[in-house]
Structure formats: structure tokens, C-alpha cells
Amino acid sequence: MTQEQKALFVGNEFGASITTDEILETFSFLDDWEERYAYVIDLGKKLPPFPESEKIELNYVHGCQSQVWLIHYFDQDSGKMYLLIESDAMIVKGLAAVVLAAFNAKTPQELLAVDIEGIFNQMDLIRHISPTRGNGLRSMVKKVQGMARLHC
Amino acid sequence: MTQVATATITQAMITPFDVQKIREDFPILAQQVNGRPLVYLDNGASAQKPLSVIESMNRYYRTDNANVHRGAHTLGDRATADFEGAREKVRAFLNARESREIIWTKGTTEAINVVASGLAQSLQPGDEILVSHMEHHANIVPWQMAAERSGAVLKVIPLDERGQLLEGAFETLLSSRTKILAITYVSNVLGTINPVREMIAQAKAIGALTLVDAAQALPHFNVDVQQLNCDFLAFSSHKLFGPTGIGVLYGKANCLEALPPYQGGGEMIERVTFAKTTWNELPYKFEAGTPAIAEAVGLGAALDYLNALDRPAIELHEQNLLKRAQLLAREVPGMHLIGTAEQKVPVVSFKIEGLHPSDIGTLLDQQGIAIRTGHHCAMPLMDFFAVPGTARASFAFYNTQEEVEQLFTALQKIQRMCC
Numbered sequence: 206m207t208q209e210q211k212a213l214f215v216g217n218e219f220g221a222s223i224t225t226d227e228i229l230e231t232f233s234f235l236d237d238w239e240e241r242y243a244y245v246i247d248l249g250k251k252l253p254p255f256p257e258s259e260k261i262e263l264n265y266v267h268g269c270q271s272q273v274w275l276i277h278y279f280d281q282d283s284g285k286m287y288l289l290i291e292s293d294a295m296i297v298k299g300l301a302a303v304v305l306a307a308f309n310a311k312t313p314q315e316l317l318a319v320d321i322e323g324i325f326n327q328m329d330l331i332r333h334i335s336p337t338r339g340n341g342l343r344s345m346v347k348k349v350q351g352m353a354r355l356h357c
Numbered sequence: 358m359t360q361v362a363t364a365t366i367t368q369a370m371i372t373p374f375d376v377q378k379i380r381e382d383f384p385i386l387a388q389q390v391n392g393r394p395l396v397y398l399d400n401g402a403s404a405q406k407p408l409s410v411i412e413s414m415n416r417y418y419r420t421d422n423a424n425v426h427r428g429a430h431t432l433g434d435r436a437t438a439d440f441e442g443a444r445e446k447v448r449a450f451l452n453a454r455e456s457r458e459i460i461w462t463k464g465t466t467e468a469i470n471v472v473a474s475g476l477a478q479s480l481q482p483g484d485e486i487l488v489s490h491m492e493h494h495a496n497i498v499p500w501q502m503a504a505e506r507s508g509a510v511l512k513v514i515p516l517d518e519r520g521q522l523l524e525g526a527f528e529t530l531l532s533s534r535t536k537i538l539a540i541t542y543v544s545n546v547l548g549t550i551n552p553v554r555e556m557i558a559q560a561k562a563i564g565a566l567t568l569v570d571a572a573q574a575l576p577h578f579n580v581d582v583q584q585l586n587c588d589f590l591a592f593s594s595h596k597l598f599g600p601t602g603i604g605v606l607y608g609k610a611n612c613l614e615a616l617p618p619y620q621g622g623g624e625m626i627e628r629v630t631f632a633k634t635t636w637n638e639l640p641y642k643f644e645a646g647t648p649a650i651a652e653a654v655g656l657g658a659a660l661d662y663l664n665a666l667d668r669p670a671i672e673l674h675e676q677n678l679l680k681r682a683q684l685l686a687r688e689v690p691g692m693h694l695i696g697t698a699e700q701k702v703p704v705v706s707f708k709i710e711g712l713h714p715s716d717i718g719t720l721l722d723q724q725g726i727a728i729r730t731g732h733h734c735a736m737p738l739m740d741f742f743a744v745p746g747t748a749r750a751s752f753a754f755y756n757t758q759e760e761v762e763q764l765f766t767a768l769q770k771i772q773r774m775c776c
Contacts, residue, residue, distance in 0.1 A: 293745070294713035296715070
């Protein structure tokens with residue numbers, strides 16, 4: 206891994222300066238669907254760039270209508286897992302940002318202890334669209350949790 | 358020319374039909390979704406059912422339900438009469454010669470599989486199966502499987518940029534090696550109406566068998582199988598305002614006679630011994646097991662409903678919806694229509710620059726508008742237009758001009774939100 210790529214991972218604000226609590230709090234102030242979706246889309250726009258060279262089958266998340274890629278970097282020194290997610294759909298990218306706020310820059314044990322369903326349930330919008338549609342939220346979560354188990 | 362003759366029908370020649378009154382026949386339409394009145398524009402995926410269909414199935418279960426063709430008691434006789442009566446309604450609807458030419462299937466997909474798997478047994482290496490680039494996977498994959506089993510070759514009629522069959526390509530591909538022409542009447546993604554009647558005549562002239570996928574055609578216009586002169590035709594009930602779980606394979610009697618059975622079991626046999634089993638006659642040879650009886654009754658009711666409507670008036674109404682949508686699409690910056698054939702049913706596939714189809718679908722749903730997004734089971738077509746998928750609004754006769762306008766107002770709102 207190049208220093209540049211490593212910086213991309215470690216510099217990801219989601220899970221660091223942008224926390225799940227902060228997202229949930231902002232969300233609770235938004236009362237119509239337009240504001241909520243606009244907020245989620247905005248979150249997606251704040252995701253760090255995803256390396257073009259990593260948009261390969263190995264990193265592809267299946268089960269989404271849009272294209273989703275997910276990569277991780279496990280830092281031996283800190284014992285933390287860093288994640289990057291990319292999608293060509295704005296809402297999915299926003300949902301990825303929520304996932305990253307919950308999972309990124311945590312040790313695998315911490316990551317696996319996160320009650321991601323609880324977070325989704327607190328966001329009305331996500332509860333609406335997660336279970337049946339092909340947005341791949343569940344596939345994303347499963348893939349991240351699978352990665353974390355490998356490093357436990 | 359196709360059977361959609363709306364271009365030559367003027368408003369004055371037919372009684373305009375009352376769409377609001379029609380909507381009252383469809384109880385599901387009168388509801389709110391996400392706080393907004395439902396605008397259902399996903400008819401190409403599955404159409405809604407009139408009350409008469411829902412009630413016919415209810416009545417069947419409340420009064421007549423029993424297994425069919427067993428003949429030992431009154432309910433069984435009634436169920437058989439309902440079931441065979443529905444078959445006769447399908448025969449009349451398609452203008453088939455005999456009701457034994459109407460085979461019940463689970464849907465269009467199974468109907469095509471019955472034919473493809475049967476013909477695979479007689480295809481020879483080097484024989485050619487001709488399909489088009491706009492087919493639904495249901496009219497591609499069964500033929501690929503047949504080709505793989507037999508050594509036959511799948512040939513594909515290319516398209517032009519408007520989503521029509523490329524002029525002259527079909528004639529070039531058609532040869533003495535062509536054994537089957539399997540073509541969709543109407544594209545589920547583009548709405549294009551193919552000139553199937555002329556194509557069938559040309560295919561027959563060189564001795565090829567012909568199959569028409571009419572799943573997306575029948576919801577919009579009537580089809581006469583004797584006029585078309587196709588050997589096989591397939592459609593699904595649920596896209597034709599009937600229940601899910603049932604569809605039809607029409608086949609000319611001699612073509613069906615020549616086709617081996619698809620599944621073995623009860624009902625499809627004449628006599629079973631462990632040494633040798635002989636097949637039942639048409640149509641039962643292809644109907645192993647207890648069929649979808651209530652669904653057949655429901656489809657029969659849907660056909661009754663359609664027959665009572667003024668179909669030319671409906672065609673005109675639908676074409677007006679399409680025209681309005683095409684006009685409004687021009688006013689949305691960055692919106693591109695995919696499929697602009699001269700002859701098409703009211704299906705509008707589109708992409709909007711900067712927006713993924715799944716974003717469009719989700720944000721329309723928030724506004725009570727149901728469309729389909731994705732590859733529409735037509736991945737080769739998506740590749741042709743170089744898109745990962747499209748957003749598709751597909752209209753039925755119960756949709757209104759106001760709903761078309763609501764769609765475009767909603768799309769503009771999405772653009773303001775996202776771009």
C-alpha cells in the first residue's frame with residue numbers, strides 16, 4: 206500500500222470527526238423527506254475519493270442496483286480497521302457514509318459490537334428503504350463485518 | 358404497419374372514455390403512498406387488477422373450488438367448467454382456432470421455456486435461432502440453453518439508435534439455417550412495437566418456426582394469432598390486469614402436437630405403466646399437476662373486463678399519455694429518452710445526467726410515484742445503450758394526463774435536490 210492510499214484511509218473523517226451520534230442528532234431535527242434525503246446525499250458527497258484502481262471485481266459489493274465498491278486497510282500498529290466505500294448512486298453513497306460513520310477507524314472487536322440495525326432504525330429514512338430494495342445496505346454491512354472477523 | 362392504428366384515428370371518431378370512471382374499477386389506485394396519492398407507473402412490471410378480477414377469484418373459492426377434470430362431484434364439475442371456460446375466453450381473445458391450442462403456464466417465461474426446451478430436442482448443430490437485441494432475458498436465456506444442448510447457434514438482430522430493429526438486418530440474418538424466429542412484439546424497456554407480422558411471413562417463407570413474446574403487447578392492443586400466423590405466442594396474466602401465477606402459451610395445434618411434453622406428472626398422461634407412459638391429448642399434455650384454477654378464472658375475468666372496454670379509445674388515450682410525456686421530457690435539462698421508435702406503446706425509459714436510476718426511483722417513491730429502475734431483465738439492451746440501467750415509467754389506460762405531469766414535476770424537484 207502506498208503512503209498516499211494509506212493517507213486516504215486514515216484521513217477519512219467518517220467515524221473520526223463525523224460520528225454516528227452527530228448524524229443521528231442532525232437527522233432528528235429534519236422533519237420532511239426532502240431535507241432528510243438532501244442530508245444523506247450531502248453526507249455521501251463528503252466521502253473521501255475512492256481509488257480508481259480498486260474498482261475491481263474483488264472489491265465489488267453484490268446485491269445492489271447501483272455499483273458499490275468497498276476496500277479496507279488494517280493498521281497493525283493501532284489495531285484499527287479503515288474503510289473506503291464508493292457508489293455511483295447518490296443515495297447509496299449517502300447510506301455508505303452512515304455505515305462508515307458507524308464502522309470506520311474502529312478495532313475489529315469494536316466494529317462487531319456496533320448495533321448497526323439500531324442505528325438504521327433510528328433513521329426513519331433508512332428503515333424505509335433498507336430491507337427489501339436493492340440498495341445493498343445489508344450487503345455492505347455483511348462485507349464489512351466479514352472483514353472485521355478476519356482480523357479478530 | 359402494426360395493429361396500433363391510432364395515428365389514423367382522430368378524437369372525433371371515437372367516444373372519449375372517462376378515465377376517472379375507469380379508475381374506480383381499480384381499488385388499489387385510491388390510496389396514499391408516503392403521504393401522497395399513489396401514481397402507479399410500473400405497469401410494465403405488473404398491472405393492477407380491476408375489482409371484477411378480484412371478485413371472480415373470491416367467488417370461485419367461496420362457491421366452486423375443487424380439483425378439475427376429476428368429474429366425481431358437482432363442485433368438481435363447476436370448477437372444471439370455470440377453468441375450461443377461462444381457456445375458451447383466452448382462445449376468443451387471441452382468436453385462436455381451437456381452445457386446445459391454449460396451454461396454461463406460470464407465465465411468459467415458462468411458456469417460452471416449454472417451446473425452447475421442446476425444440477432443443479430436434480435442433481441440429483449449425484441450426485440457427487434468431488432473436489433480437491431488445492429481448493427480455495426470458496426470450497434469450499431459454500434459447501441459449503437450447504442452443505447449448507443442441508449445438509444450434511443464437512443469432513441476434515441488431516438495433517438502431519432509436520431502439521428499432523436495424524433496417525434490413527433481419528432479412529440479412531434470415532437464411533435456410535434459421536429454424537426459429539423468437540421475437541418480442543413490444544420491448545419492455547423501449548416500448549418499441551416490432552413489425553412481427555411481416556417478419557413472421559418472411560420467416561415462414563423459409564420454413565422457420567416462429568414465437569412471439571406478447572407479454573408487453575396485449576396490455577396495449579389486441580392481437581389476432583391467425584392474422585399474425587405465428588406458430589407460438591406467449592403472455593402473462595399479471596401484466597394483462599389478471600392475477601399473478603398464470604400465463605398462456607398459444608401454439609398451432611400441429612406445432613404443439615409435434616412438441617414433446619415439458620414436465621411429467623399427473624394430468625398430462627393418458628396411461629401410465631412402469632413399462633411405458635403415453636401422453637394425454639392437447640392441451641393437457643403440457644399441463645402436468647393441478648393447475649392454477651382460481652388464477653385462470655381471474656384471467657378470464659380480466660379478459661371480460663378488457664373486452665367490455667373500447668380498445669381503440671384506450672389506444673388513443675395511451676398514445677396521448679405517451680405524447681405528453683415525450684413533450685415534457687424535452688423540458689427537463691439533462692434528460693434523455695431511451696427508445697424513441699416511431700411505433701411504440703406508452704413506455705418511457707430515460708436517464709438523467711448526474712442521477713443514478715436507483716436515486717430517481719427512491720426519490721420518486723417518496724413522492725408517491727412508482728416506477729421501475731434497473732436493467733429490466735434486458736442486460737444486452739442496457740449494454741447496447743451503454744447504460745447501467747434506466748428509469749422506466751410504463752403507463753396503463755387507467756393513468757391520467759395529470760399523473761404524467763406529476764411525474765415530471767417530481768423529476769424536476771429531484772433535480773433541484775441533487776444537482
